[in-house]
Amino acid sequence: MTVDPGATPAANIYKLMIGSIVPRPIAWVASRGSDGSRNLAPFSFFMGVCSDPPVIAFAVTNRSGAVAKDTLRNIRETGEFVVNFVTEALGEAMNLTAGDFAPGQDEFAMAGLTPAPADLVRADRVLESPVSYECRLREVIVISENALGSSLVLGEVVRFHVADEILTEFRIDPAKLQAIGRMGGNGYTRTRDRFDMVRPKV
Numbered sequence: 001m002t003v004d005p006g007a008t009p010a011a012n013i014y015k016l017m018i019g020s021i022v023p024r025p026i027a028w029v030a031s032r033g034s035d036g037s038r039n040l041a042p043f044s045f046f047m048g049v050c051s052d053p054p055v056i057a058f059a060v061t062n063r064s065g066a067v068a069k070d071t072l073r074n075i076r077e078t079g080e081f082v083v084n085f086v087t088e089a090l091g092e093a094m095n096l097t098a099g100d101f102a103p104g105q106d107e108f109a110m111a112g113l114t115p116a117p118a119d120l121v122r123a124d125r126v127l128e129s130p131v132s133y134e135c136r137l138r139e140v141i142v143i144s145e146n147a148l149g150s151s152l153v154l155g156e157v158v159r160f161h162v163a164d165e166i167l168t169e170f171r172i173d174p175a176k177l178q179a180i181g182r183m184g185g186n187g188y189t190r191t192r193d194r195f196d197m198v199r200p201k202v
């Protein structure tokens, strides 16, 4: 099958993309509203884009109607957020925080998670998560205003938090991290089946 995106419903293009761009890491993004309210939600259109300085990117899909997702609205208002990483043990709590809750509803409390104040930004770490990045907004790039369009959030990491027990000299042990990834639909994957390949020397 070949697919022309201009002649195919966006919902089907979305299915093709989330089924082929796999597995996707999950940014579990904590932010605060300008009124101080806490928010937490997962985003798997997520990647690192630079390490000097450290910059990450994730995409927030538009909501039907003109109302932005709480995460995007909060980040536009405060310019700050925390990306937490999701382990096998945190998968169910992460999934709970993906519900379409009213603005102001505290997903930390709802999912039984412990908010820990970040050092440098006005947002919270998920204390139960072994890795968190405190981020300052660099730029929001509006990719498209279409119903399934999205905005790309670029954030500079101003502080890393990594649990000592998963770390040896800046190397994170994947067997201890136990990250999960997002597949298509409601699918997820564990990161237990790993292998090494040494790059060719030319």
Ligand SMILES: Cc1cc2nc3c(=O)[nH]c(=O)nc-3n(C[C@H](O)[C@H](O)[C@H](O)COP(=O)(O)O)c2cc1C
Binding pocket: 026, 039, 040, 041, 042, 043, 044, 045, 046, 059, 060, 061, 062, 068, 069, 070, 071, 072, 094, 095, 097, 098, 099, 100, 101, 182
């Ligand atoms: C694993 C997972 C990954 C998700 N990835 C994205 C994503 O990349 N972009 C997006 O807009 N929504 C994504 N969602 C849906 C949002 O988490 C959901 O819309 C959430 O309610 C947004 O919360 P907010 O309004 O508090 O920002 C994802 C949901 C799950 C469970």
